[in-house]
Amino acid sequence: MAYIDVFNGDADGICSLVQLRLADPKDSQLVTGVKRDINLLKAVDAGSGDTLTVLDISMQKNHDDLTRLLANGVRVFYADHHKPGDIPEHPNLAAYIDMSPTMCSALIVDKYLAGQFHLWAITAAYGDNLTEIADELASQYGLNSEQSSLLQELGLYLNYNGYGASPQDLFYHPAELYKECVQFVSPFDFIEQNATVFNTLKQGYEEDMALASNEKLFHETDTLGAQILPDKPWARRVSGVYSNHLSNDYPERAHLLLTEKADGDYLVSIRAPQTLLEGADEIASQFETGGGRKGAAGINALPKADITRLVELMEQRYGPHTR
Numbered sequence: 020m021a022y023i024d025v026f027n028g029d030a031d032g033i034c035s036l037v038q039l040r041l042a043d044p045k046d047s048q049l050v051t052g053v054k055r056d057i058n059l060l061k062a063v064d065a066g067s068g069d070t071l072t073v074l075d076i077s078m079q080k081n082h083d084d085l086t087r088l089l090a091n092g093v094r095v096f097y098a099d100h101h102k103p104g105d106i107p108e109h110p111n112l113a114a115y116i117d118m119s120p121t122m123c124s125a126l127i128v129d130k131y132l133a134g135q136f137h138l139w140a141i142t143a144a145y146g147d148n149l150t151e152i153a154d155e156l157a158s159q160y161g162l163n164s165e166q167s168s169l170l171q172e173l174g175l176y177l178n179y180n181g182y183g184a185s186p187q188d189l190f191y192h193p194a195e196l197y198k199e200c201v202q203f204v205s206p207f208d209f210i211e212q213n214a215t216v217f218n219t220l221k222q223g224y225e226e227d228m229a230l231a232s233n234e235k236l237f238h239e240t241d242t243l244g245a246q247i248l249p250d251k252p253w254a255r256r257v258s259g260v261y262s263n264h265l266s267n268d269y270p271e272r273a274h275l276l277l278t279e280k281a282d283g284d285y286l287v288s289i290r291a292p293q294t295l296l297e298g299a300d301e302i303a304s305q306f307e308t309g310g311g312r313k314g315a316a317g318i319n320a321l322p323k324a325d326i327t328r329l330v331e332l333m334e335q336r337y338g339p340h341t342r
C-alpha cells in the first residue's frame with residue numbers, strides 16, 4: 020500500500036501537490052524532474068492497493084503507462100490542463116482535466132479543494148504566466164498589491180527553478196523544493212520563514228537574467244529577434260523565463276532563443292508574436308525534433324547548419340505581409 024505523488028517540476032506542479040498534501044497529508048514517494056521531463060509515469064512501478072496522484076503532465080504523453088498502471092490495479096487521481104488525448108474509461112481513474120487557457124493544474128486542484136489553499140493556487144497561476152487570472156483571484160481574495168506582487172515573484176522563481184536540462188542545473192531539485200513549500204499553509208509564511216530558499220532563487224534569477232541580457236542578438240528585425248545562449252547551467256536555467264520576458268517586452272515580434280548543447284546542436288525555443296499567436300508549432304515540426312503549441316514551440320536538437328533555414332522560415336511566417 021504505497022502512495023506515489025507524480026508532479027511536474029515547475030511552479031504549477033509543485034503548488035498543485037502542496038495543496039493536495041496540505042489537505043490530506045501522506046508519507047508519499049515523490050516522482051518529479053526538470054520541467055521538460057514529462058514522461059514521468061514511465062519510471063513508476065505500482066500495483067493493486069497503491070494510490071497514484073499525477074499532476075500537471077500530459078495524459079496523452081503518459082497514456083501507455085497510465086493504462087499499464089490502471090491494469091495493475093492502481094488507483095489514480097489525475098489533474099492536468101494539457102491535451103489529454105483519449106482518457107481511459109476506468110473505475111479506478113479520477114481525471115480532472117481542464118484545457119481552458121485560463122486554467123492551470125493548481126487552479127484545477129484549487130477548485131477540487133474548494134479554495135482551501137488558494138494562495139498556493141494563485142502563486143502557481145502567476146508561475147504559469149496566467150497573470151490576469153492571478154491578479155483577478157488575488158483581488159477577489161482581498162490581497163493588496165504588495166501581497167499579490169510577492170506571490171507573483173514566488174511563482175516566477177518556482178517556475179524558473181524548473182528549467183534546465185537535468186536536475187544538476189537547478190538550485191533545488193523540485194522534490195526538495197516541494198518539501199520546503201509544503202511545510203507552510205500560506206506562501207507568505209514560506210517566504211518569511213524560509214527566506215534562504217526564497218532569496219537563493221531570487222538572486223539566481225536576477226543573476227541569470229542579467230547574464231542573458233548581456234548576450235547580443237545575432238538577428239534583429241521588426242519581425243524577429245534571435246539570440247544564442249552558451250552551453251552553461253545558467254543559460255539552461257533561464258532560457259524559458261527569459262523567452263517569456265523577451266516576448267512581454269517586444270509583443271509584436273517573434274522570438275528565437277537557441278541554447279548551445281554539449282554535442283554542438285541547439286535547444287530551440289520559438290515564440291510567435293503575442294499579437295499573432297499562431298504558427299510556432301508548424302515551424303517547429305518542420306524539424307525532426309520539433310513540436311509544441313501555436314504560440315510557443317521548441318526544437319530539442321537543431322543542427323547548426325539548420326539555423327539559417329529556421330530564421331528564414333520565421334521571417335516568412337511573421338513578416339510584414341502577415342499583418
Ligand SMILES: [Mn+2]
Nearest residue numbers: 031075123124
Ligand atoms: Mn502547468
